[in-house]
Amino acid sequence: MMLTILPIAILLIIIAIIVAIILKGKKLVSIKFTYWLLLVYTVVLALATIAVVFVMSDSQVVTEVSEESMRESRVKLEKQLSTGKVDEIDRKHLLKHSSFDYSRPTINLRMNGAVMPKLLIERKTVNDGAIDAYAYTGGLYINGMDFTDRLTAPTFQLSNDQFEIYPPAYDNGINLSMMKSEFTITQFTGEGSSFFDPIEHQVPIIYLRIPKNLVIEDEQELEYLLQYVKKSS
Known part of the structure; x- marks a missing residue:
């Protein structure tokens, strides 16, 4: 107003x-x-x-995060996912969790969109007739500020024997008001102008927990994106 x-x-x-x-x-x-x-x-x-x-x-004040903290957070998340320690992952990284009943012996995985997410698959120790799908993110940082809570999740869809992953709909813009090195002050102090640092954002990481003996059809088409999880004790 x-x-x-x-x-x-x-x-x-x-x-x-x-x-x-x-x-x-x-x-x-x-x-x-x-x-x-x-x-x-x-x-x-x-x-x-x-x-x-x-x-x-009337605005949300966002605190700054150091570059070292951002890097450590991403490395920790990737390590936990690659070793199957999903129970230890900070909830702030979880974008979405969905479960699907599935008892067929085979399944087709399809990923849509121009930018493909990384796909991790964990085989369960039993055939429980269910697929658990998770979407994780390493965060969204703009000029060192954490905007992870503004990210939208990808969509999971199961139809017959085909499981599809759709990219997030980035339709919620972020309006920023920077309260640092304003021109109204720097014009008198002689300080240099301040610009935005690069945006730090990675595509979501999809983590699927599937029944022990479920066969993934056309697995070779996903070989550059798919990685099986080796759980550590």
Whole structure:
């Protein structure tokens, strides 16, 4: 609301100053026009500073995460998945968990989308007639800030003997307001401008727990994406 009113307020102030100059005429001729511009600019900065308070009151404040913490978190997740220690994985990495009843001897796996996720498969010790599908993420970091909770999960679909994985629908944008190295301050302090660091994001990791003797058809088509889990004791 405040951001909607701000441009209108600035425009009204500028108009008021121009009208005042016209009405006063020669009386203000001796005053340099640059002084008026400086006054308008100062008022704009003051209004913008006040507006920040209202914007931040309705926004979610996200804390920064160090590059080392991001790297350690991803490495730990991949190690836990590759060794089948899913019970030890932090819940923040789990995007989705679905279970499907399945008693057929074979199944076809299909992954859709331009970017294929990594696929890990764990064979259970029994034929329990169920497929457990998990989607994990290494996180989403923008400029060192954690936005993992804004990620959407991929879709799992089982139809007859075909299990399909669809990529997430990235339709929920993230609006950011950076409160660091603002131009309104750095223009006076002489500090350099601050830009966004690269976005740190990896495709989801799909983890499937399948019955012991379930045969995956056309397995060779997934050889570059598929990895069997070797559980460690």
